[in-house]
Amino acid sequence: MVLGTYKEAFSARSTDKAIQKVSQDGGIVTALLSYALEEKIIEGAVVAGPTDEMFKPEPLVALTSDEIISAAGTKYTFSPNVWALKVAVRQYGLEKVGTVAIPCQLMGIRKMQSYPFSTRFLADKIKLVVGIFCMENFPYASLETFIKEKLHSSLDLTLKMDIGKGKFWAYTDEENLSLPLKETHGYEQAGCNICKDYTAELADVSTGSVGSPDGWSTVLPRTGSGNSLFAKAVEAGLIETKPIADVKPGLGLLEKLSDGKKSKAADEIKKRVEIGLPVPF
Amino acid sequence: MLAKIKEFLGLGSKPVAKKEVKKEATPEKPNKEESQQEVEKVAEKPKIGYIHLSGCTGEIMSLSENYDILAEILTNMVEVVYGQTLADVWWDDENPMPEMDLALVEGSVCLQDEHSLKEIYEVRKKAGLVCAFGSCAKNGCFTRFARGGQQAQPKHESFVPVSDLVKVDLTLPGCPASPEIIAKSVVALINGDMDYLQPMMDLASCASNCGCDLQTNVVNKALCTGCGTCAMACPTRALTINEGRPECNKNRCVKCGSCSVHCPRTWFPEDRIKQDLGL
Numbered sequence: 213m214v215l216g217t218y219k220e221a222f223s224a225r226s227t228d229k230a231i232q233k234v235s236q237d238g239g240i241v242t243a244l245l246s247y248a249l250e251e252k253i254i255e256g257a258v259v260a261g262p263t264d265e266m267f268k269p270e271p272l273v274a275l276t277s278d279e280i281i282s283a284a285g286t287k288y289t290f291s292p293n294v295w296a297l298k299v300a301v302r303q304y305g306l307e308k309v310g311t312v313a314i315p316c317q318l319m320g321i322r323k324m325q326s327y328p329f330s331t332r333f334l335a336d337k338i339k340l341v342v343g344i345f346c347m348e349n350f351p352y353a354s355l356e357t358f359i360k361e362k363l364h365s366s367l368d369l370t371l372k373m374d375i376g377k378g379k380f381w382a383y384t385d386e387e388n389l390s391l392p393l394k395e396t397h398g399y400e401q402a403g404c405n406i407c408k409d410y411t412a413e414l415a416d417v418s419t420g421s422v423g424s425p426d427g428w429s430t431v432l433p434r435t436g437s438g439n440s441l442f443a444k445a446v447e448a449g450l451i452e453t454k455p456i457a458d459v460k461p462g463l464g465l466l467e468k469l470s471d472g473k474k475s476k477a478a479d480e481i482k483k484r485v486e487i488g489l490p491v492p493f
Numbered sequence: 494m495l496a497k498i499k500e501f502l503g504l505g506s507k508p509v510a511k512k513e514v515k516k517e518a519t520p521e522k523p524n525k526e527e528s529q530q531e532v533e534k535v536a537e538k539p540k541i542g543y544i545h546l547s548g549c550t551g552e553i554m555s556l557s558e559n560y561d562i563l564a565e566i567l568t569n570m571v572e573v574v575y576g577q578t579l580a581d582v583w584w585d586d587e588n589p590m591p592e593m594d595l596a597l598v599e600g601s602v603c604l605q606d607e608h609s610l611k612e613i614y615e616v617r618k619k620a621g622l623v624c625a626f627g628s629c630a631k632n633g634c635f636t637r638f639a640r641g642g643q644q645a646q647p648k649h650e651s652f653v654p655v656s657d658l659v660k661v662d663l664t665l666p667g668c669p670a671s672p673e674i675i676a677k678s679v680v681a682l683i684n685g686d687m688d689y690l691q692p693m694m695d696l697a698s699c700a701s702n703c704g705c706d707l708q709t710n711v712v713n714k715a716l717c718t719g720c721g722t723c724a725m726a727c728p729t730r731a732l733t734i735n736e737g738r739p740e741c742n743k744n745r746c747v748k749c750g751s752c753s754v755h756c757p758r759t760w761f762p763e764d765r766i767k768q769d770l771g772l
Contacts (some may be wrong), residue, residue, distance in 0.1 A: 216772065217767075261554075271721070289737070291718040292720060292734040292737070294721035294722045294723025295721030304522055314720075315721045316757065317718075317720040317721065319720070320720045320722030320756070321722070323722070323761060323766065324722065325769065326762060326765050326769050327677075327692060327755075327768050328671050329667045329674050330628075330666065330668060330670065330726055330728055330751035330754070330755070331671055331755070332555070332669075332672060332673070334671075334725075336673075349719070349737075351736065401717075401719070402715040402735065403717050403718035403719075404717075406715075406716070414767075414770065427772075434770075434772060435770055435772065436771065441679065484715070489714055492757070492759060492760055493757050493761050493763065
């Protein structure tokens, strides 16, 4: 259960060249949300949209595939998408909403669905949550430190950030800068240190790069609705898949990282309890 | 407090544990046995009372917004034995307040209003379970801003949560509590699903919570991840997220505590969520 409950694991990528060009890895989040929008499974999606500041996202209620694509690619800092779910329902009047969420956001969404204390007629409007694997999240100032102080580059020149192969990467037009991952340790937000969920275990479908080759994503369909959506998107030819057993590095690495996050969190929780701090899990 | 409530209800936190507790009930504690019978009675067809104190009627409107199931619930699933709006039953010296399995109390209690005080103490005597229904009853909410000097009664200035005066067994916070949480709780009560109601019991003794508590109880405790759930839950848009942390506009905050209740880092019902998702 180190990866939570899931139906089957795949390595997959979007077949859409426009998505492949802008996506972080296999473009699964973008492909699934766009497909759900086209099929009218959702009427809009809350995504981490671009702002005037590079890599500083803001929740965007996307009503078209183009808007969804505009939010493609990982931003390693906060985008309080859960907040905008209410905006999507109340201000945009959407009856069926999809979103992309990291594990802590999923916890907030799912808790609200099980215990909708003060969210009148909101819980049932959330039809699809695509979860992304997440080890930790960084305050924006931490990203500035990585790019400016440690890599001596600038956020404006940075085209893409990535974490993989033990390094934090920043790609510019001219070069691929990298930082050993241990240089980033201590810059993540403290709230992440007690989180035991690496693979977005409460999502309808979870996805992330770990386990699959470059340009592909590992996909774990979890709920019944998530599983059928993913199957339909594959059937429609929008997503191509390979059995996860046939690719390197495969599920083993994902399990190792997930297990590592769980045991690190357990240690931190123990420490916090010892000094009398509250911990919800 | 939690342990006391659990003892009062004769419950463990899980339904499985509930049975074991029942078997272990000892004759030296007649009080405990009595309350178990109370719970069993509740599981049949609960007698419900509705007490309306200093609240805006939002909770009862929210309750009645369950159009699809309301008629069925009121006709066949519960018996409303007391309440001005739902049952047209008033209590006075000649007509004693009936016994109730569950009393839903809407609104806070005005200390200067002798009728409210008398009623809440009587409710505690007559009701097996007292539920602080809505945030005004739970923690005072908007009535916490009251300072008297207004018509129709200028002396009415001190409004306190129900739990300041009598023991509260469970609470449904919210401003108002949503129609769905009311429906879910009623169904849980009818099914005897005390496991679902456990968080409502755990929250019953908490009479604080306003937007600023997020800073002290979540951010200051190294718990916040900037997920945005608090801002989603806020009914007055007092909360925004700035640099990944909640920011409370005190001019908008009505002190309902919805933000703290919804925050996944204040309490987290993992088992229930997985059960609901089929995971």
